[in-house]
Amino acid sequence: MPLDPHLKEVLLQFAAAPQPNGLEEMRAAVIEGAARSPKRDVTIAGTRDLTIPGPASELPARLYTPVGEGPHSLTVFFHGGGFVAYSIETHDHVCRELCAGANTAVLSVEYRLAPEHRFPAPVDDAYAALVWAAAHGEELGADTSRLAVAGDSAGASLCIACTQRARDEGGPAVRAQLLIYPAADFVNVDRYPSRRENGQGYFLTEERMTFFGQMYLADPAHAAHPHVSPLHAAQLHDLPPALVLTAEFDPLRDEGIAYAEALRQAGVRAEHQPGPGMIHGFANMTALSPAAAELMDRAAGWLKAELSEGKESAGSNLSASTVAD
Structure with a gap:
């Protein structure tokens, strides 16, 4: 379908704005832009800022609590930003909307960013946060037997890595x-038509994705690591049920679709929700x-x-049933 007219206006505004010069200007620009962006009116019980232990340093986090008597389920959230930018502040309203809409407590975690901290540092931070959250349900006022992960773009990739590690290392269910x-393939980027069709003019560009990859991966060989490119993972079985959202005018569209299909082929219950007329970043544009x-x-x-x-807990040894597109 055509580009969403509301998002077309957003793209025109992006094109007219001064382009950041370098990484630090990019980081400042996205924080400023998130602060100016309008927000939907949602109601939650409240938020609490905290720090949690990471593998190298304390990690800032924010807990969002839904209205109503708890303990509520818990969703650990990781923000996007190409592994180099954005924060818990830029994704504050995404977490508020998930908290209210899913009636789940949300723990948004700020991980170390590249290029100061390259792979696997962000993955290590994300997994440490998940393990900590699962063990501290009482402190968080949450029922961690009902535990989920959620994230957008780079954050979704960290979610995928966390589910692999939880399965392989005897971690939380x-x-x-x-x-x-999600970004799911840093290796065979020419395989996906959406990379060519949507690589220019739709907010996330091919040039920017190349830059993000260079910043994130100190060793080009890391591109094929299953925690970076899960479409190259030898095993995708026994992972949690997944919902994969994609955007029609997103360079990452096709690899998101491919990942949902790869999960189904591995016997994981997975659903793909397409985003007609959408661009990368639409979760922040509601x-x-x-x-x-x-x-x-x-x-x-x-x-x-x-x-x-x-609902019966999924954890590992999931049902092989699938949900079609």
Whole structure:
């Protein structure tokens, strides 16, 4: 379908704005832009800032608590930003919307960024946060037997790595993974038509993705690591049920679709939710685009159902049933 008219206006504004010169200007620009961006009106019980232990340093985090009597389920959230930018502040409203829409406590975690901290540092931080959260449900006021991970873009990639590590290292039982336009293949980038079709003019560009990869990976051989490119993982079985959201005008569209299919082929219950007319980043644009808001509301509804008290925990040894596109 055509580009969402509301997001077309956003792209025109992006094109007219001065382009950041270098990484530090990019980081400052995205924080400033997030602060100016309009937000949807959602109601939650409150937030609490805290720090949690990481493998190298304390990690800033923010806990979002939904309205109503707890303990609620818990979703650990990782923000996107190409592994080099953004923060818990830039994704504050994404977490508020998930908290309200899915009736889940959300723990948003700020991991170390590249190039100061390259792979595997962000993965190590994310997994340490997941393990800590699973062990501190009482402190968080959450029922960690109903545990999920969620994230967008680079954050979705960290979610994928966390589910692999939890399976392989005897870690927490994760009931669901919400993956919003994940990057899933840093190796065979020419395989995906969406990389060519949407590599220019739709916010996330091919040039910027190349830059992010160079910043994140100190060794080019790391591109094929399963925690970086899960489409190259030898084993995708026994992972939590997944919802993969993609955007029609996103360079990452096709690899997100491919990852959902790879999970299904491995016997994991996985669903792909396409985003007609959407661009990369639509999760942060729900106040600007009713269609983006509807997609995120549907995703929150899926997460709520997966974390409901009456639903059997998935963890490992998942059902081989699948949900078609």
